[in-house]
Amino acid sequence: MIGITDIETAAEQIAGHVVRTPTVPSPGLSSLLGVPVTAKLELLQRTGSFKARGATAKLLSLSGAERAAGVVAVSGGNHGIALAVMAAALDVKATVVMPRSAPARSVEIVREAGASVQLTDDMDGAFSLVARLRDEGLTLVHPFDDPVVIAGQGTVGLEFAQDADDLTDVLVSVGGGGLLAGVAAALRARRPGLRIWGVETEGAEAMSRALAAGGPVPVPLSSIVSTLSAPSVSPLTYDHVSALVTEVLVVPDREAVRGSLELADHAKVWAEPAAGCLLPAARQVLERVGEGARLGLVVCGGNATTGDVLAWSERFGLR
Known part of the structure; x- marks a missing residue:
């Protein structure tokens, strides 16, 4: 707890x-x-x-190797925005996976912040893709777990x-x-x-x-x-x-x-x-x-x- x-x-x-x-x-x-x-x-x-609070706390906790690997997150909007913006501020490369149902403006903001955006058909697919990217070496910044x-x-x-x-x-x-x-x-x-x-x-x-x-x-x-x-x-x-x-x-x-x-x-x-x-x-x-x-x-x-x-x-x- x-x-x-x-x-x-x-x-x-x-x-x-x-x-x-x-x-x-x-x-x-x-x-x-x-x-x-x-x-x-x-x-x-x-x-x-x-969401900026949790994303910042996690980014600041990363080791040098984790920062160098880059971070990945799944988001319906706000977590992705927070991670993209705060990662850019802390000079960490970020990838954000979002369902196509995510608000278009949220996707645009994530891209404008410099993060790589990958879109999936639904939220289940987004979580599955993030799991694969984590297994490939990116550092997961989970929205709640x-x-x-x-x-x-x-x-x-x-x-x-x-x-x-x-x-x-x-x-x-x-x-x-x-x-x-x-x-x-x-x-x-x-x-x-x-x-x-x-x-x-x-x-x-x-x-x-x-x-x-x-x-x-x-x-x-x-x-x-x-x-x-x-x-x-x-x-x-x-x-x-x-x-x-x-x-x-x-x-x-x-x-x-x-x-x-x-x-x-x-x-x-x-x-x-x-x-x-x-x-x-x-x-x-x-x-x-x-x-x-x-x-x-x-x-x-x-x-x-x-x-x-x-x-x-x-x-x-x-x-």
């Missing part, structure tokens, strides 16, 4: 390479939801999402605990579970009375299916939210979430897109549906815990284009 010392060490190592993002009360979201809401604005992080990466993501929770006023419930989006595992480890150490909730979208339910099955299982992927679409969680993230998290909630894609629009209208931030899903989940939490809740939201990323969100809005009849 990742401990608070691991996360504090990661925070020291990545300081100066990443942004200490704002933790702010949101009057607009507080009015919308009817309870006090504090937002951790990771969409303002370098590369547009929290790595204790160094999880400790890096956990610095989000460390900062949240330091900067937020009293909270009762914190909501965190879930793909493979690296962010949720790290944030939960940090918050359980610093704010042990908090309830911590994971949030997935329908068709990207790797963690909730794992919790129901008693361990990681492969899941079919159909969500539009590619940045949450892991084909399974890992034993490492599963163990953390099963031990530390209150529950993982699942919301429809349509409500995640609606949440992105609500974040723009009420919080004045442009967030991707991987963060928009927090708002419908917050309403579920409030139905369960009742009055007196004080919510914290980890607004994980903002790498969806206006065109992406408008197209999804049209698709789901939200305009």
Whole structure:
């Protein structure tokens, strides 16, 4: 299990390479939801999402031989962007494998950062190709199945605990579970009375299916939210979430897109549906815990284009 010392060490190592993002009360979201809401604005992080933290922690941990070999990662968008940009900053050659469903702008950013991009038909194929490239000698930077990466993501929770006023419930989006595992480890150490909730979208339910099955299982992927679409969680993230998290909630894609629009209208931030899903989940939490809740939201990323969100809005009849 990742401990608070691991996360504090990661925070020291990545300081100066990443942004200490704002933790702010949101009057607009507080009015919308009817309870006090504090937002951790990771969409303002370098590369547009929290992923820069774990990628930087991993890159800084590599040996000289591993750096020389170059690194490889699989990504639905944000992890690839983070690895490409941070690897370029640290003078490490990177290869990123992405499914064709990944947002076109994300693929473009990875290429612009200087990384080699390889596209596959689906996420299962992306993970298979990365395994082959790792076997050929590249150093794997896994998006979530790595204790160094999880400790890096956990610095989000460390900062949240330091900067937020009293909270009762914190909501965190879930793909493979690296962010949720790290944030939960940090918050359980610093704010042990908090309830911590994971949030997935329908068709990207790797963690909730794992919790129901008693361990990681492969899941079919159909969500539009590619940045949450892991084909399974890992034993490492599963163990953390099963031990530390209150529950993982699942919301429809349509409500995640609606949440992105609500974040723009009420919080004045442009967030991707991987963060928009927090708002419908917050309403579920409030139905369960009742009055007196004080919510914290980890607004994980903002790498969806206006065109992406408008197209999804049209698709789901939200305009």
